[in-house]
Amino acid sequence: MTLLSIWDFTGRLHPVLVHLPIGILLLGCLFQLLTINAKFSALRPAIPLIYLLGGLGAVFSSISGYLLSLSGDYDGDMVGIHQWLGISVSIVSLSVYAMCRTKIKETLLNFTAIFLIVLITLTGHYGGSLTHGADYLSAALKDNGKGKAAIPAIVNVQQAVAYTHMIQPLLQNRCYNCHGAEKQKGKLRLDGKDLIIKGGEDGKTLVPGSAEESELIKRLLLPPSNEDHMPPKEKPQLTPEEIELLKWWVNQGADFNRKVQDLKQSEKEKVVLLSFQTGTERKEHKQEEIPAGKVTKADATAIEKLKKAGVVVIPVLSTSNYLSASFVTAKASPEVLKLLEPLKKQLVWLNLANTGLNDEDMQTISKLDNLIRINLSRTSITDQGLALLKGIVHLQYINLVGTKITTSGVGQLSVLKKLNSIYLYQTGIGRADEVKLIRMFGKLVNLDFGGYVVPTLEKDTIEVKPL
Amino acid sequence: MTRDELNAYRLVKEAQETELRAFTRRHFLKESAMGLGAVAMGALLGSCGLGGKSNNDILYDPAHPLLPKSPPFLGKAKSVIYLHMAGAPSQLELFDYKPELMKMDGQDCPQSLLAGKKFAFITGVPKMLGPQAKFAQHGESRAWISENLPHFSTMADEVSFLKAVSTDQFNHAPAQLLIHTGSPRLGRPSMGSWATYGLGTENQNLPGFVVLTSGGSFPDAGKSIWGSGFLPSVYQGVQCRSEGDPVLFIKDPHGMSRDLRKASIDAINKANELEYATYNDPEILSRISQYEMAYRMQISAPEVMNINDEPEYIHEMYGTQPGKSCFANNVLLARKLVEKGVRYVQLFDWGWDAHGDGPNNSLNIGLKNKCRSIDKPITALLLDLKQRGLLEETLVVWGGEFGRTPMMENRNGVQNPYNGRDHHTDAFTIWMAGGGIKKGYTHGETDEIGYSGISGKVDAFDIQATILNQLGFDHEKFTYPFQGRPFRLTDVGGKIIHDIIA
Numbered sequence: 023m024t025l026l027s028i029w030d031f032t033g034r035l036h037p038v039l040v041h042l043p044i045g046i047l048l049l050g051c052l053f054q055l056l057t058i059n060a061k062f063s064a065l066r067p068a069i070p071l072i073y074l075l076g077g078l079g080a081v082f083s084s085i086s087g088y089l090l091s092l093s094g095d096y097d098g099d100m101v102g103i104h105q106w107l108g109i110s111v112s113i114v115s116l117s118v119y120a121m122c123r124t125k126i127k128e129t130l131l132n133f134t135a136i137f138l139i140v141l142i143t144l145t146g147h148y149g150g151s152l153t154h155g156a157d158y159l160s161a162a163l164k165d166n167g168k169g170k171a172a173i174p175a176i177v178n179v180q181q182a183v184a185y186t187h188m189i190q191p192l193l194q195n196r197c198y199n200c201h202g203a204e205k206q207k208g209k210l211r212l213d214g215k216d217l218i219i220k221g222g223e224d225g226k227t228l229v230p231g232s233a234e235e236s237e238l239i240k241r242l243l244l245p246p247s248n249e250d251h252m253p254p255k256e257k258p259q260l261t262p263e264e265i266e267l268l269k270w271w272v273n274q275g276a277d278f279n280r281k282v283q284d285l286k287q288s289e290k291e292k293v294v295l296l297s298f299q300t301g302t303e304r305k306e307h308k309q310e311e312i313p314a315g316k317v318t319k320a321d322a323t324a325i326e327k328l329k330k331a332g333v334v335v336i337p338v339l340s341t342s343n344y345l346s347a348s349f350v351t352a353k354a355s356p357e358v359l360k361l362l363e364p365l366k367k368q369l370v371w372l373n374l375a376n377t378g379l380n381d382e383d384m385q386t387i388s389k390l391d392n393l394i395r396i397n398l399s400r401t402s403i404t405d406q407g408l409a410l411l412k413g414i415v416h417l418q419y420i421n422l423v424g425t426k427i428t429t430s431g432v433g434q435l436s437v438l439k440k441l442n443s444i445y446l447y448q449t450g451i452g453r454a455d456e457v458k459l460i461r462m463f464g465k466l467v468n469l470d471f472g473g474y475v476v477p478t479l480e481k482d483t484i485e486v487k488p489l
Numbered sequence: 490m491t492r493d494e495l496n497a498y499r500l501v502k503e504a505q506e507t508e509l510r511a512f513t514r515r516h517f518l519k520e521s522a523m524g525l526g527a528v529a530m531g532a533l534l535g536s537c538g539l540g541g542k543s544n545n546d547i548l549y550d551p552a553h554p555l556l557p558k559s560p561p562f563l564g565k566a567k568s569v570i571y572l573h574m575a576g577a578p579s580q581l582e583l584f585d586y587k588p589e590l591m592k593m594d595g596q597d598c599p600q601s602l603l604a605g606k607k608f609a610f611i612t613g614v615p616k617m618l619g620p621q622a623k624f625a626q627h628g629e630s631r632a633w634i635s636e637n638l639p640h641f642s643t644m645a646d647e648v649s650f651l652k653a654v655s656t657d658q659f660n661h662a663p664a665q666l667l668i669h670t671g672s673p674r675l676g677r678p679s680m681g682s683w684a685t686y687g688l689g690t691e692n693q694n695l696p697g698f699v700v701l702t703s704g705g706s707f708p709d710a711g712k713s714i715w716g717s718g719f720l721p722s723v724y725q726g727v728q729c730r731s732e733g734d735p736v737l738f739i740k741d742p743h744g745m746s747r748d749l750r751k752a753s754i755d756a757i758n759k760a761n762e763l764e765y766a767t768y769n770d771p772e773i774l775s776r777i778s779q780y781e782m783a784y785r786m787q788i789s790a791p792e793v794m795n796i797n798d799e800p801e802y803i804h805e806m807y808g809t810q811p812g813k814s815c816f817a818n819n820v821l822l823a824r825k826l827v828e829k830g831v832r833y834v835q836l837f838d839w840g841w842d843a844h845g846d847g848p849n850n851s852l853n854i855g856l857k858n859k860c861r862s863i864d865k866p867i868t869a870l871l872l873d874l875k876q877r878g879l880l881e882e883t884l885v886v887w888g889g890e891f892g893r894t895p896m897m898e899n900r901n902g903v904q905n906p907y908n909g910r911d912h913h914t915d916a917f918t919i920w921m922a923g924g925g926i927k928k929g930y931t932h933g934e935t936d937e938i939g940y941s942g943i944s945g946k947v948d949a950f951d952i953q954a955t956i957l958n959q960l961g962f963d964h965e966k967f968t969y970p971f972q973g974r975p976f977r978l979t980d981v982g983g984k985i986i987h988d989i990i991a
Binding site: 290311312334336337338339340341342348350351397399419421423443445447470471472473474475476478479481482484485486487488 | 557558559560561562563564639640691692693694802805806807808829830848853854857858861864865868869872873875876877878881934961
């Protein structure tokens with residue numbers, strides 16, 4: 023081990039060492055302030071010793087801190103403030119120790135204790151800002167940035183300036199913290215054109231035109247376990263699309279001024295670029311499959327009775343109280359259907375396919391107003407029964423395959439704003455009614471009329487024979 | 490009592506009292522500090538996942554092993570239909586379009602592709618073989634699909650293709666085992682067993698895991714490919730047939746009335762209950778429930794498994810051959826089973842091993858015929874599930890056990906008589922549809938001759954992790970304790986292919 027690396031090592035111990043004097047000195051100050059109350063006067067003899075230990079700890083921390091600052095990875099100004107605050111903590115604490123040993127007024131000692139607490143807090147704050155970034159504390163109060171896209175959505179990606187609108191925000195949100203104005207790990211700054219081109223202590227970061235040779239890209243692609251992987255594995259990572267974007271930008275010459283449309287793009291890159299455009303990621307509105315809120319546990323005796331009748335009643339997932347019920351092996355007699363009522367709060371999925379359910383039974387079903395999915399295929403219901411479902415406002419999926427429902431019957435459900443899948447195969451409704459239904463339900467609803475045909479082609483029946 | 494005895498008694502008494510006096514509060518604290526520390530340590534370690542109670546609750550209720558259970562997460566898929574093309578179809582004649590390979594047709598294979606590689610049959614320097622089918626782009630997703638699958642081409646916008654699947658097994662049996670059980674060696678439970686173990690099955694009158702085979706031969710890996718491994722035996726696949734009796738010997742033999750059957754099963758169960766009272770072996774309870782299920786199945790299975798009840802236009806759609814045993818019949822049956830609440834339906838279709846060693850094993854004859862036998866059924870399956878509102882909750886998977894080489898096979902250094910390709914582990918195509926999978930999407934890409942994946946590479950474990958994810962399981966937490974450690978389907982591998990999840 024060379025001497026240099028011992029210094030380096032000692033420097034890196036700083037973040038560990040600092041906590042010793044912080045704890046010890048705060049304890050000293052606390053004891054000092056407690057002795058204001060005569061009840062705690064017995065603590066007095068311990069105070070000088072605590073200050074001495076704390077003071078020595080502060081001295082060691084200051085030394086290690088100085089060694090760490092030599093690495094140059096940190097923002098100079100802030101290191102300066104932190105350094106001098108740290109040194110003052112050492113001096114003040116050792117002075118207080120000396121003061122305790124002379125006969126000095128208790129009030130003065132109390133004020134020094136308060137002063138020392140303020141000093142330690144400030145030093146600690148600046149130290150924390152150095153490691154975690156200046157906005158570390160305030161960010162927690164502001165909008166939590168986690169999970170936020172690194173690149174704000176762009177209205178038209180092709181019109182955007184590649185660097186200004188995409189690359190720069192990406193670097194800002196994922197890299198500036200350690201390679202920006204405040205910290206320059208590896209002597210690298212990425213917050214500006216010239217700085218990016220200049221590179222860091224390991225040389226150039228960019229080889230315009232070749233992502234493969236560019237250190238910037240290479241480090242992104244290293245496995246997270248690799249020490250050189252960027253961003254460090256505990257920090258927010260880039261998405262595959264963001265990496266593809268950077269690769270594309272570098273391959274196209276790492277241009278700082280041109281618009282996306284002026285740079286070459288392969289088919290695949292076009293898709294990647296498009297993913298940064300507003301609204302392209304999700305064409306359809308996604309909905310929750312179970313309600314977001316919590317619900318009380320369902321009545322166990324009601325479930326037991328249903329199970330006895332052959333109905334499959336289970337929670338939709340093992341940690342939820344929401345239930346699904348399936349009549350795949352049960353008869354939907356009015357008595358059994360009545361048993362569903364006590365579960366109306368919990369029941370979200372209901373399968374009544376092939377049960378011979380009729381309009382009268384729909385009275386009971388209409389009370390289950392938390393339903394999200396209902397399968398009524400091959401039942402005897404008609405438009406009249408279906409109308410009763412108008413109050414089930416959360417309904418998203420309804421399967422009416424093989425029922426006598428008509429277009430106007432389904433139309434009654436257009437008041438259900440969340441409905442997005444309607445299955446109408448083998449009903450009186452056909453593709454001819456599509457326009458009418460779309461007018462009622464809007465374009466986003468998935469209407470399936472079924473009746474698909476797979477025509478028999480001539481080739482289907484001919485066997486290929488060897489010549 | 491003599492004086493000496495009395496003295497001795499007093500001495501002992503005093504010693505005891507002194508000792509008791511020594512056990513003060515201080516003594517208690519001093520002596521028990523270590524113990525308390527250990528308790529605290531245990532709690533701390535427990536929270537780190539070391540020591541403490543392990544997380545392997547067995548989900549198995551021997552008296553009702555197949556009762557439906559809730560998954561730990563909201564699964565998009567309730568059932569799975571896995572269509573396995575045993576023998577490994579050629580991705581280069583179906584989905585992986587490589588015009589560059591055409592340019593190299595007939596040339597010697599570059600050494601760089603052969604160095605350090607092992608093939609099942611290729612020896613020496615084989616010739617490159619261009620695509621033996623015409624390709625076109627289909628649907629809005631512009632997916633490349635060959636002329637061999639004219640019907641399926643219309644489904645391009647319903648499925649997600651995985652173009653860069655790889656495996657590390659170049660022989661059929663181990664590669665099939667790897668895909669279905671997570672290990673190339675025998676003894677692990679198959680995916681269908683894991684699914685029924687974890688979720689049970691909705692319909693207690695039918696098996697939860699049904700296996701249907703076609704193509705005239707079993708898959709090379711044999712029946713262990715649907716075995717239950719170390720899971721309770723009740724979770725193994727039940728092999729059924731689409732012609733004749735769906736399950737062999739399901740009909741009561743001549744002279745055996747239904748009542749007599751019931752009486753004999755009751756008697757057997759009673760004997761088994763006595764046995765259980767003596768030995769407490771849960772497998773006995775499982776056997777009792779199996780007998781009861783078999784009795785119920787005698788009524789329900791022939792009804793569900795009879796495809797002849799389906800209307801004519803459905804037969805026409807699937808291209809079935811009633812009365813025969815064929816893939817189309819099995820596919821239609823699979824749809825019927827899923828509709829009735831069967832959890833996992835596994836199809837194997839044998840005959841895709843196009844080496845070029847004979848006409849039926851050639852890319853221009855045998856492969857084309859195989860394609861014709863599956864093209865209509867798989868298309869019909871997707872459309873039929875869709876129109877019944879079942880595709881949303883049914884995951885359909887299609888694929889083989891490995892891919893085929895861009896080189897023409899030269900068995901023992903001699904050119905094969907027909908155009909064929911050898912087994913290839915580095916790249917092949919699998920597609921998935923329904924059950925919460927993206928529509929019209931392609932994940933992964935191979936190099937310009939289709940030799941290896943260059944992006945979006947996935948392996949068997951990734952596919953298993955994704956299937957379990959769609960059923961509502963975290964493949965890393967879904968375990969079963971065996972031989973002193975928890976086992977998972979994906980062993981120590983598997984990453985969910987998030988890109989293909991809608």
